[in-house]
Amino acid sequence: MKHVILATMFLLTSAMAFSAEKPPKSARAELKDARGKSVGTVKIKQLKNTVQVSLAVNGLPAGVHAFHIHNVGMCEAPDFKSAGGHFNPGHTQHGLKNPAGPHAGDMPNITVNAKGKGKATVVNTWVTLGAGDNSLFHEGGTAIVIHEKADDEMTDPAGNAGSRIACGVIEKTK
Secondary structure (H helix, E strand, C coil), X not given: CHHHHHHHHHHHHHHHHXXXXXXXXXXXXXXXXXXXXXXXEEEEEECCCCEEEEEEEECCCCEEECEEEXXXXXXXXXXXXXXXXXXXXXXXXXXXXXXXXXXXXXXXCEEECCCCEEEEEEEECCCECCXXXXXXXXXXCCEXXXXXXXXXXXXXXXXXXXXXXXXXXXXXXC
8 A cells, every 4th residue: 555655646746747847948940941951940939928039041032931830840841731821829810910810820021132041030929938829839839931922911811922932840949
């Protein structure tokens, strides 16, 4: 009987320690194009009530491109449709300028220069690295996707942003 009580206490203590695991303070994603070539990185940092997303790309076509957080942590080339739709736990419409939006995964466009380079740092108030419906680490994970064109920030479901040209699975930073 003593062994059963000790085993039960161990299991309860282990379960409490597991459930009390602190959420990560940061995450990252390596962006790859349809050929599997690395074209950039994304660093995500949990702030007090928001998440900071820093994106740096190299080797993409010049112009303005949409980038979003997508609902599935998969990036199967060449079309990256495995990443699913935009991360949208609130079941809203797409677009930062849409009165019925935005999706939690909607973010401002990024500009890529003539040399194929671009950088952006944005704050996303609708997602978290912690627990809950808006967690980027929900079952199945999430991904960052860059689209071929700019997001018009209004049109549901994806802002007329065109094809997906790069993708990276969001992973916890160790």
